[in-house]
Amino acid sequence: MDGTAGLVERYLEHVRVEKRLAARTVELYALDLQKLSANAAGAGLELTRVQNAHIRRWVAQMHSGGRSGRGIALILSGWRGFYAWLGRQGLIDSNPVVDVRAPKAPKPLPKALSVDDSVQLAEFEDERADPWLEARDAAMVELLYGCGLRVGELVGLDALASGSARGWVDLDAGEAHVLGKGSKRRIVPVGAQAAQALRHWLGLRALAAHETPALFVGRGGTRLSAQSIWQRLKRRSLRAGLATPVHPHMLRHSFASHVLQSSGDLRAVQELLGHANITTTQVYTRLDFQHLAKAYDAAHPRAQRTKR
Incomplete structure (x- = not known):
């Protein structure tokens, strides 16, 4: 049987010639297989003796070492292909990588605005804007932040x-x-x-005599799209002097965070957001530690320090 180096070289020749992979891809495969060979050597194993438990241990080591989930997934893809080829050669009975997946990276939460920034955006009046557009956009901001609506829900309003x-x-x-x-x-x-913002907008909207049932429309009388709302909100937030361009989901997250901070009622926030599972709400409305620390200091009797 070929040694470790021989097996790797045969496989790389296979992907280079028979699969006609690009030179850069073959180079990356070679680097991944060098890592696999080093891991196997460190465990005193031949490549053909590697088991599922070894692969999982090496994945855990890569993850704890700071390698990203995406990077680990790419490495596993190269290892999986190598062991699939070994199986076709009759050199192993089963692929030890077949059911191993890279750790999932936690989904980043949308950034929430501070209460001050949220109010600044909601109360902003663009004196340079068309009064008709200003009234419409102000009403959209109030509904997104005041009700925690998804942009699709806002678009669908009549x-x-x-x-x-x-x-x-x-x-x-x-x-x-x-x-x-x-x-x-x-x-x-x-x-x-x-x-109040909606009543103002509805008064101006009626003057245009549009036949569309949509609550929020463009100048042509057609229902606004989600993309148009994203663009208008980004423009408005920059005009209002906010440092970060605001998008609709950021206002939804701000709504949830601010209601939860004030009430502490997670179930109520779940209902307001329309989440089927409260675990979604727990992740979505995660509060920063500074706010929690302030709440603890203000409310817990053992947190109060004796004045000297």
Whole structure:
């Protein structure tokens, strides 16, 4: 049987000639297999004797050493291909990499605005803007931050309730009826500031005499798209002097964080956001440690220090 170096060279020749992989790809495969060979040698193993447990241990070592999940996934792909080839050569009975996956990187949370920045954006009045567009955009900001709506839910709102409406706002009741993920309907309260902004916008919208049922429309009378709302919000946040361009999901996250910080009621936030599982809310509304420390210092009797 070929030694370790011989097996690796035969495999690299196979991918170079028969699979016609690019030279750079073959070079990367060679580096990955050098690492595999070094790991096997360190464990006193021939490459053909490596087991699933060894692969998992080496993945854990790479992860603890700081290698990214994506980097580990690429290495595993190269190892998996090598052992699949060994199997076709009749040199191993099973592929030790076949069911090993790289650790998943935690999904980064969307950045939440501070309360001050959120209020600054909501109260901003662009005196240079068209009053019609200004009223519309102000109402959109109030609903996104004041109700925690998804941009898709905002897009789907109609000006009036109907059997065909995906969603609408009942100003008399102070409620927004929205169609969320999984076609699940929910009702969220509409605050006084949002209601005031909506009434102003509806008054101007009516002057255009558009026939579309959409609550938020462009100058041509068509329903605004999610992309248009992203662009308008980014533009508005920069005009308002915020350091970070704001997108709709950032306002939803800010809504959730600020309500949770003030109330501490995770179940209520779950209902407001329309999350099916509260674990989603726990991750989504994770608070920064500084806020938690302040809450602890203010509320816990054993946190209060004796004044000297």
